[in-house]
Amino acid sequence: MRSLFPFALGCALALGACSGASTPAIQPSAPFTPELAQQFDDSVDYAENVEDLGGPQASSWRRQVDGLASNADAIAVVRIETVTSGNDAAGARTYRLTSAARSVIHGQIPPDHRVYLAVSEGEVGFNTVRGNEPRLQSRDYVLFARWYTDESGVVRAHWHLSPQSTALIQRIHDAIGFVDPNAPRETVIRRD
16 A cells, blocks of 8 residues: 555646646737737726717727737636735835736636736826726726736736726727637528
8 A cells, every 4th residue: 555655646636737738828929019018008098988079089999909909918807806005126116916807808807807907106107006006997998918928038018908898898909800709690591
């Protein structure tokens, strides 16, 4: 019996290693460029039903959503669970948001369905978070995430949040070419 224990332990460890290897790790799809930084600006917009405004605002919104959707590594409907503030390593005031995915529209998110977001003072999105903590936690948002590797080798997200709406989800589906597999299909029968 004693000689079987090391064998059994080795098999169990090997199986455990194999099961962990089957879960794909989140990885950046490409380097994070200054052009991508204009879209994935670590900020929140609070405008709803922009399409209804018409004119230049609606055109700008459509271009923004199309760019975010086509360049995102992950898109998900999320709820912001926590918003905390503190200082980063350089001493700048920083907000950290924990987002919990309710559904994934495109790409991969971590297995725990949580994406951790951060923005520091002096960055574009800092003022979109400051003072809006209750508002951020009061509804669902669509998270557009672009993965990057920080200086210490940790994969993190540059991001943009938009209020979840039917119009936004439809625009995203159109931009990424989503086809609903459950949508009714029309069958055409030709008789000669």
